[in-house]
Amino acid sequence: MKQPTDQDTELVVRSKAGDLAAFEELVKLHERGLFAYMYRMCGNRDDAEELAQAAFVRAWGGISGFRGESSFKTWLFRIATNLAINKRTRTRPTVELSELLAAPESRQPEESFRRKRREELVQAALDRLPKDQRAALVLSVYEGMSYKEIARALGKTVRAVDSLLVRAKQNARRFLEPARKRNVL
Amino acid sequence: MKCSRVRRFLSAYHDGEIAGPKREEIARHLEGCAVCRQELEALKAAVETIRAAEVPDSPLYLATRVLAEIRQSGAGRAAARRPVWARVFASAAAVVLIAAGVWVGAMLGNGIAGSGSKANGTNEWPFEGTEPSFAEVYESMFTEE
Numbered sequence: 584m585k586q587p588t589d590q591d592t593e594l595v596v597r598s599k600a601g602d603l604a605a606f607e608e609l610v611k612l613h614e615r616g617l618f619a620y621m622y623r624m625c626g627n628r629d630d631a632e633e634l635a636q637a638a639f640v641r642a643w644g645g646i647s648g649f650r651g652e653s654s655f656k657t658w659l660f661r662i663a664t665n666l667a668i669n670k671r672t673r674t675r676p677t678v679e680l681s682e683l684l685a686a687p688e689s690r691q692p693e694e695s696f697r698r699k700r701r702e703e704l705v706q707a708a709l710d711r712l713p714k715d716q717r718a719a720l721v722l723s724v725y726e727g728m729s730y731k732e733i734a735r736a737l738g739k740t741v742r743a744v745d746s747l748l749v750r751a752k753q754n755a756r757r758f759l760e761p762a763r764k765r766n767v768l
Numbered sequence: 769m770k771c772s773r774v775r776r777f778l779s780a781y782h783d784g785e786i787a788g789p790k791r792e793e794i795a796r797h798l799e800g801c802a803v804c805r806q807e808l809e810a811l812k813a814a815v816e817t818i819r820a821a822e823v824p825d826s827p828l829y830l831a832t833r834v835l836a837e838i839r840q841s842g843a844g845r846a847a848a849r850r851p852v853w854a855r856v857f858a859s860a861a862a863v864v865l866i867a868a869g870v871w872v873g874a875m876l877g878n879g880i881a882g883s884g885s886k887a888n889g890t891n892e893w894p895f896e897g898t899e900p901s902f903a904e905v906y907e908s909m910f911t912e913e
């Protein structure tokens with residue numbers, strides 16, 4: 584089987600030559616990951632879809648300028664990061680931790696209820712982080728990117744990424760720990 | 769090594785960004801220091817909690833929408849209208865570029881393989897920039913503090 588990046592390389596080359604079908608393949612390979620990233624960044628489906636779509640369209644428009652200094656994915660995520668950081672996302676009421684913890688007993692099966700609550704708590708923790716901390720944390724935790732890759736995706740130095748992650752984790756911990764202590768997570 | 773210094777680098781340590789003697793040094797400290805060990809456990813727990821939360825699936829129509837928007841804007845047609853010889857030339861040039869990239873990658877690979885990056889390597893690209901890895905940056909941070 585081909586390595587994902589080898590596959591990307593070939594598709595990028597064809598896209599640069601104007602092959603829209605090749606670009607469509609790139610979109611299909613990365614839509615899941617990019618949508619998840621955008622969802623984590625803005626916390627709702629509508630904005631996540633809009634941002635992911637806009638990032639792909641921009642990527643097509645700028646593909647001739649992509650010189651392969653990073654992977655296609657990192658380059659795509661950089662475009663998306665800029666869009667996500669600059670976008671004023673739909674304002675959602677900030678969920679208070681106490682509200683989440685005091686959610687009424689549900690008739691849903693225990694496990695799915697816990698899972699749902701965990702998702703809400705984690706997204707609430709992410710929502711509270713400054714966007715650059717949030718982006719670094721999401722790319723590290725969910726995408727498994729190295730600090731070097733995150734640095735490229737965010738346009739920052741490796742050192743700045745390290746300090747963003749230290750602060751992001753501290754902040755997320757401060758928010759999540761009361762829930763963990765009460766065994767809701 | 770002092771506790772404060774170990775704590776400062778626990779995040780990078782946990783992310784596998786610190787390698788070699790420094791990593792061993794931190795590991796040794798953790799063996800002998802229950803407080804820092806507890807700190808690492810709390811950090812791990814928070815990261816695992818975050819990791820365990822799921823994200824909804826991407827909409828099935830995303831690719832279709834992207835393509836529709838590109839076609840509508842006319843950006844898709846411009847490239848497709850280029851004469852065949854131009855596209856063949858572009859493809860041939862690209863093949864040469866890939867071959868060169870693989871060669872350069874292989875040459876560079878010996879020197880920098882795995883420096884500070886995670887073992888999964890899913891984002892490897894034959895070309896490497898000049899930006900230092902975290903391991904190199906970390907060395908200098910250590911001596912400064």
Ligand SMILES: [Zn+2]
Nearest residue numbers: 771774801804
């Ligand atoms: Zn200690």
